[in-house]
Amino acid sequence: MGEQATFEVSYTVEGADFSIAGEGAARLKRVLQQVGLPPALVRRIALATYEAELNVVIHAYRGVIKARVSSALVEVWVEDQGPGIPNVELAMKEGYSTAPDHVRALGFGAGMGLPNIRRNADALKITTVVGEGTALYMTFAGPSSEV
Numbered sequence: 001m002g003e004q005a006t007f008e009v010s011y012t013v014e015g016a017d018f019s020i021a022g023e024g025a026a027r028l029k030r031v032l033q034q035v036g037l038p039p040a041l042v043r044r045i046a047l048a049t050y051e052a053e054l055n056v057v058i059h060a061y062r063g064v065i066k067a068r069v070s071s072a073l074v075e076v077w078v079e080d081q082g083p084g085i086p087n088v089e090l091a092m093k094e095g096y097s098t099a100p101d102h103v104r105a106l107g108f109g110a111g112m113g114l115p116n117i118r119r120n121a122d123a124l125k126i127t128t129v130v131g132e133g134t135a136l137y138m139t140f141a142g143p144s145s146e147v
Contacts, residue, residue, distance in 0.1 A: 005035070006070040013056045013063040015082065018106060021057040024065040025050035028076075035069065038143055045074055045140050048120040051113040052078035052136050058103050059083060060133065071144040076121075077137050084130035092118065 009031055011024035029046035033039075049065060056063035060082025068075045085091050091098075092114050099109020118124050121138040128134040 006068065007035075008066065008068045010067075011065045013053055013060075013065060013078075013080070015057060015059070015061045015063070015080075018057060018108070021054055021108075022050050025053050028065065028067055032069065032074070037069075037074070041074070041140060041143065044120040045076065048117045048138055048140075049076055049078065051116045052076075052138070054108060055113050055134075056080045056082070058099050058109055063133075070142060072142045073145060074140040074142055075137070076140070077135065079133065079135040081133045084132055085126070085128040085134055086130055088126055088128060 009028060011027055013024055014020070025046050028049055029042055032042045032045060037045075049067075053063075053065060056078065060080035063078060063080030063082070066077045066079075090096055093111070094115045095111040097104075097109050097111035099111075103109045114126075117136065117138065122141050123139045125137040126134065127137075
C-alpha cells in the first residue's frame with residue numbers, strides 16, 4: 001500500500017436481517033486484501049468488524065460501517081440506531097448476552113461480541129445512549145505504523 005494512500009469505505013447494515021449478516025465485514029476484508037494489508041492485520045480487522053456488525057443485526061434497527069484506511073492506521077466505526085447499551089462494563093464480560101432466544105436459536109448472541117472486538121482491536125471506544133444507539137470506534141495499527 002502506498003505511503004500516502006488513504007481511502008474510506010462505508011456499508012449499511014439492516015437490523016434483524018440475518019440473511020446478509022457479516023456482508024459488510026466481508027466486503028471490507030476483500031478491500032483490505034486488495035490493497036495489500038498483511039493477512040494477520042486483515043483477519044483482526046475483519047473479525048472485529050464482523051462482531052460489531054452482528055451486534056447491529058441482533059440488537060439495532062439499522063447501522064453503518066465506515067472505515068478509513070491508510071498505511072499507518074485503519075479506523076473502523078460501527079454506528080447504530082437502536083436500544084443502546086445500559087451497562088457497557090457488564091456487556092464487555094465474556095458470555096454476557098441480552099440477545100433474545102430466537103437469535104440464540106440461530107447460533108448468535110453468545111455474549112462474545114464485545115470481548116472479541118476488544119481482543120482484536122488495538123484500541124476500542126464505545127459511546128452509547130440508551131434509547132438512541134451505540135457507536136464503536138476501533139483502531140488497528142497499519143503496516144507502516146512501526147516506521
